[in-house]
Amino acid sequence: MRSRGDRHLQAVRLARELALLGARLKTIHAVTGLPPRQVQSLFFPDGLTIPRGRAPDSVEWFHGANLILRADACLFGVKYEQLRQQGLAAGDALLCAYRAYQCVTRSPSRISMDRAFNVASYLDGIWLAREPALSVSHCSHCGCAHLTAIGTPAVHSNGCPFCRLLERFHHDPRLQVAYRDRSRPLPIDADRLKAWPQAPQRRAA
Ligand SMILES: [Zn+2]
Known part of the structure; x- marks a missing residue:
């Protein structure tokens, strides 16, 4: 001990x-x-560098977020869930999953650490949340693991966020800006995205 x-x-x-x-x-x-x-x-000894502003307490921001933020939140949340399944403590899983999220997306990160903390809270029913409100599901169209609200159908008729992202990518300049740069000719990082964990079944409470 x-x-x-x-x-x-x-x-x-x-x-x-x-x-x-x-x-x-x-x-x-x-x-x-x-x-x-x-x-x-x-x-933060001088007080000037303390992050300001209010972080979200509820998970409503995720449900109302645009496609880019939802896809990013899924990248973080799926990794967090996988690490928790593997037995990592919640704090360590938060840290590792956030770093992994940063590795597969562009800087600056669109999902802040506080929003990642929010997602982790509502996946596990800890910290901000009294009970889980999010879970990891697998898309029947593309196979990608993604976040869904507990109690709602796992996949909408038009697919998961990654289905919609891939479908719209070539027609939506905002998605092209968000997920492509000169050093990465494909959306996000294709090889890393393929290797991204497909989260196993939820662990027992
Ligand atoms: Zn999909």
Whole structure:
């Protein structure tokens, strides 16, 4: 069993990584358990670099988001779910899944760390959420794992976000800007996207 000191050092390490990725004090506090004042004194000593603004508490932003944000949120959420299935602690899974999301999309990240925290909360029913409101489903059209609201049909008649993204890509300049750059001739990174985890069945509660 790890000592109290080990657990505290682990929390500080995780807090530092979250702070570097732009998480708000409230998010860092929820994930690590460290008091916000302590987080501020350790990582935002001058107060000027504290992330401002209000992060979403509910998952409604995801349901109302445009296709690009929904697809990005799915990339993060599917990876987070896979890591949790593999036994990673929630905080570590949040961090690893966010880094993996950053690796397959362009910078700056369209899904902030706070929104990733929101998605993870509602996948697991922890932190912001009292119970899960999102789950990972597999699209019967394209096979991609994606996020759906619990209690709704897994796939709409016009497919998952990735079906719609691929269908619209060649006709929608916004999608071309979002998912293509000179070093990446294909949407996102095709090889990495193919290797992206197809999340297994939800684990038992
Ligand atoms: Zn699909």
